[in-house]
Amino acid sequence: MSHWLEVMMSALPTLLWAGVKFTVPLTIMSFAMGLVLGLLTAVARLFGAWPFAAVARFYVWIIRGTPLLVQLFVIFYGLPSVGILLDAFPAALIGFTLNIGAYTSEIIRAAISSVPKGQWEAAYSTGMNWSQAMRKTILPQATRVSIPPLSNTFISLVKDTSLAAAITVPELFQAAQRVVATTYEPLILYIEAAIIYLILSSVLSALQSRMEVRFSRYGGSLEANR
Incomplete structure (x- = not known):
């Protein structure tokens, strides 16, 4: 047991540094850019001309119908x-x-789509154009609905970044693999990596719960003011 603890403590700085340098930036950057891409794709499917809507549907069909690991291999290899x-x-x-x-x-x-059509009509009745109605009326309400599933997607992404090890990104999981190659202690080191992912996911889940409570209160105040 003391030997395992010594291996874990000696590997911890390496794993944490890989997480801070690669896993966290990769998660935040890809989620932020993916969120923008997702918004544009959703708007194209809902309101765009048919060529844009068709391209958006095709893109979603391809990505959702193929494994993430295969997508990474296609891009890198x-x-x-x-x-x-x-x-x-x-x-x-x-x-x-x-x-x-x-x-x-x-x-x-x-x-x-979950926002009632009456909200569009109410926005237009105050003189807003489409972009103003979307920005000031529709998106704030849609945001409250989308917070839980988007938060779950972000938490899943933290764990999915371990797949980047397959294309040689030296993130947390590959750092664990490299330490295993020198210490020959795969069980304890992979468990240590799993614990780090578990801690990250647990912290994010706690933040998600607080965000949901905050947005539910905000939504309740909006309903009360109508």
Whole structure:
């Protein structure tokens, strides 16, 4: 037991540094860009002209119908065959962004669709145009609906970043693999990596609960003021 504890403590700085340097930035950057892509895709499907809506549907169909690991392999290992060379981190960032964009687009589309049509009519009756109604009336209400599923997507992304190890991104899980290669202690080191992911997920879940309570109160105050 003391030997295992010594191995864990000696590997902890390496794993934490890999998490801070690669896992956390990869998660935040890909989720932020994926959220923007998801919003644009959802708007294109709901309100865009048919060519844009068709492209958006095709994109969502492709991404949601194929494994994330395959998508990462296509980008990192497949694109060089047509002359497109990407380093590991940018390739992972593109892959996760495209994947998150497809899934968040469905969440945002459902949230926007859940807003009653009367809210559009009310916004137009005050003289707002479409963009103003979307920005000031529809999106604030859709945001409250979409917070729980978007938070779940973000938490899942934290764990999914471990797949970036397959394309040589030196994030937390690959750091664990490298330490295993020198210590020959796969059980304890993979358990240690799992504990770190568990702690991150638990913290994010607690923050999610607080956000949901805050937005539910905000939503309740809006209903009371109508």
